[in-house]
Amino acid sequence: MSTPVSPLAVPFPEIAPVAGVELAVGHAGLYKQVRDDVLLMRFAEGTTCAGVFTQHAVGSAPVDWCKAQLGGGGEARGLVVNAGCANAFTGKPGDEAAKRVAKAAARLLGCRKREVMLASTGVIGVLLDDDKITARLHEMEARLSAGGWAAAARAIMTTDTFPKGSVATAVIDGVPVRIAGICKGSGMIAPTMATMLAFVATDAAIAPEVLHALLQRHVGSTFNAVTVDGDRSTNDTCLLFATGRSGAPLIRRAGDKRLADFSDKLGQVMLDLACQLVRDGEGASKFVKVEVTGAKTPASARKIARTIAESPLVKTAVAGEDANWGRIVMAVGRADEPVRRERLSIRFGELTAAEDGAVSPGYDEARMSAYMKRAELEIGVDVGVGRASAVMWTCDLTKRYVEINGDYRS
C-alpha cells in the first residue's frame, strides 16, 4: 500500500513559530490505517483571513461554508482540516456535518462558528462522519502549540508522498514579519485551484480586504500556474491568515508601498508550495517548466502553455526522455490561439529543437537526449506573433500515474 516518496521531493523546511498561530493534529479514524487525519489551528484574536476556492461547478460543503463566512475577506480564529473524506456531493446532510464541526470547534476555541474555517480532502460522495472529528477536538485543543508545522502538513496528506511547507521572512516598515505555509495535493492539480489545500499564515497585520487582494494577485502565477493532469477538484482551498502579532503596523490599503517586500515574499511562498504540488504529481519523475513567449496576449500565452503542459502526448514523451518537439507543435496547434507557423521556435533548456517553423539546423540528437535525462526540464516555445508570455509548471505522465489512479479506492 505504501507509496515511495517522489524522486522530485524536497525536504520540509524548518518553520519557526509564527506569533499568534498554534497547531495540533489528531487521529479521527477517517482512514482504515492508523494515521493523523485531522488538523486544528488556532489563531490569535483579531486575525484576518482571506480565501480563494475551487471554481468547480459542483463544489463541496466545506468550500461552501468558507465562502459564506469569508466573502472578500474576514476574520478567523480557527481552522479544522480533515483528510480521508472530501464531504463533497453529499447534499444537505454534508452541509450540516460541516456546520457541526465548525460549531464544536468554536465552542472549544471560544469564538463564533463563523470564525472557524473548514477544509476537507479525500474521496467524494461520502458523507463526513463529523462525530469522529468532534470527538477528537478537545484533546487536540489541549495539545495546541506554536510548533508542529511538519506534523500538520503530514496530517492533511492524501496520496501525497511527502509533506509540503514553505517559509519566508519579510519586512514591513522595518519590522520583520514571518510567513509560513503548508499544502497538500498530488493528483488533480490543475489551473483554477485544483485538488489542493494550502494554508498560509503570517504575523503581519493586514486588513481583510488587503489580504484578499494579495491572495488574488499571486494565485494566478502560483497555484493556478501548476498542472498535473488538468483535472480539478470540488474542494480546492487556499486560506491566508494574518494574526497581526509581529508588531508591524497594520496595512489598510493594497497599494501601500510598505507592502512591497511582503507581497514579494508571499508570492515566493505560494510559488514554492505550488511547485511542490507538481513535484508530488502522481507518479511524476520529471519537473517541467513550460514557458511560452511571443504570444498575442497574456491569456493566449497561458492557454498555449497550459495546452502543452496538459498534453498526454507531451507528458508521456517527457516520461520517455524523448525530446519529441513534434508533439509540442501538436499541442501548440491544439490551443487554437494565434501562432505564426513560419516563426515558431521550440527549445529544451538552452538547446534549440525547432526554429523558423522547421527543425533547427543545429539540432543535435545526442546533446538533446542527454538534456532529457535530467529530472528538471524547461520547455520554451516562441509562437512568433506578439510579446506576451506565460509560465506553467507540470510533470511527466508515467505508468505509475495510471497505477495510482486505477486503484485509489481499493
Next chain:
Amino acid sequence: MSTPVSPLAVPFPEIAPVAGVELAVGHAGLYKQVRDDVLLMRFAEGTTCAGVFTQHAVGSAPVDWCKAQLGGGGEARGLVVNAGCANAFTGKPGDEAAKRVAKAAARLLGCRKREVMLASTGVIGVLLDDDKITARLHEMEARLSAGGWAAAARAIMTTDTFPKGSVATAVIDGVPVRIAGICKGSGMIAPTMATMLAFVATDAAIAPEVLHALLQRHVGSTFNAVTVDGDRSTNDTCLLFATGRSGAPLIRRAGDKRLADFSDKLGQVMLDLACQLVRDGEGASKFVKVEVTGAKTPASARKIARTIAESPLVKTAVAGEDANWGRIVMAVGRADEPVRRERLSIRFGELTAAEDGAVSPGYDEARMSAYMKRAELEIGVDVGVGRASAVMWTCDLTKRYVEINGDYRS
C-alpha cells in the same frame, strides 16, 4: 517491437468492389522495417470529392495541398497516402515534396495534379523523402485492382494494431449504391479531426457541394465525437469520393429526399470507422460511451461529455474497473457549464450511482463492480438543467498507453 492487437479490435469486413475505385499498396521504405507504407487509389473519370481536415493551427503540407485543391468540394482522380512521415512542420521544402508526389501520380493516372489528393501520417518535423514514394508509383499503378481494401487499410497504419474498415449498401431512387471506407489512427484521436486518416468511397453520383454538405453533416457526431487522449494532429484528413458508377441518378441538392437512405448509411459507416479508432486507442482495454443528457444546449452537452471522456482521472478509474463516480462529478464541474448540483445523476449502464445530487440509495457496490469488468461500458450523466444531449466515445487510460507513447520514436 510488435504491439499486441487491441483486445477491443473488431474484424475487418468483407468489402466487395466499389465501381470506379481501384487500389494498390507499395513499399516505399519509409520505415526501418519492411512493410507496405504507401497506398495509391485511382478513381473513375468524373469522380467528385469532398474533405474535412484538421483545425490544427500548424497543419501540414498534404493537408494544405488538399484544402487548396478541394475547397468546398471538387473532383479527384487519385489519392496517394503514406505512413512513416507526416511531412508536417517541414516548411516550403515539405510543400514542394508533396507537390512532386501529386505531379508524379497525375502523370501516371493521366489527370491534372490538382485531381490528386494527398495524405501523410507518421513522425512530424521530418521532410518527406518523396523520391521513395514516386519511385514506387509506376509498379503500384500496374497493380491497381478493385479489391485490396484490407491491404490498403494495413498500409496506412502507424501505431494501429488492427486495420479498420466499414461497408454499407444504400438505395438511391431504387438503385443500390455501395459505400466503403478505411481509416487509421490510434493515439491523438480527439474531437475536431485528430490524428486520423479516413477515406470513404461510393459509387453513387453526387455533386461536389452535396458531398461536402454530407460530410459536414456527419462529422460532428462521428469522427469529432471520439477521443482517445484529447490531442490533435497536424495531418487529420477525411476524404469522401463519389465515382457515379452505380447507375443511380446524380444528386445535385443536399436536400434531395432520395438522399435520405444514403445519408443514414454514410453516417453509419463514418460512426463505425470512428468507433474503431477508439477501439484501437493506444493501450485501450475498455470501450466507453459517454452520454450527457439534461444539458442547457447541445454545445454545453458536448463540452461536458468531452470533459468526462478526456479526464485522466475518469479514464484511469475505468482502467482500474472502479465505478468512481466522484471523478465524474469532478469532470462535470470542470467543464464550466450550467449544472444543477441537486439534480445531478450518474449511471453506469443501467446502474444508478448518484441521483438528486448525492449517492444513490440503491447503490450496490457488488453489482457495480461486476458491471465495470465489462470491456464495453456506458457512462450516463444527467445534469438536470435542460433537454440537450450529446454522446462521446472514448477508451480507458492504461499503463500501456504511457509505454507506447514514451518511446514512439525509438
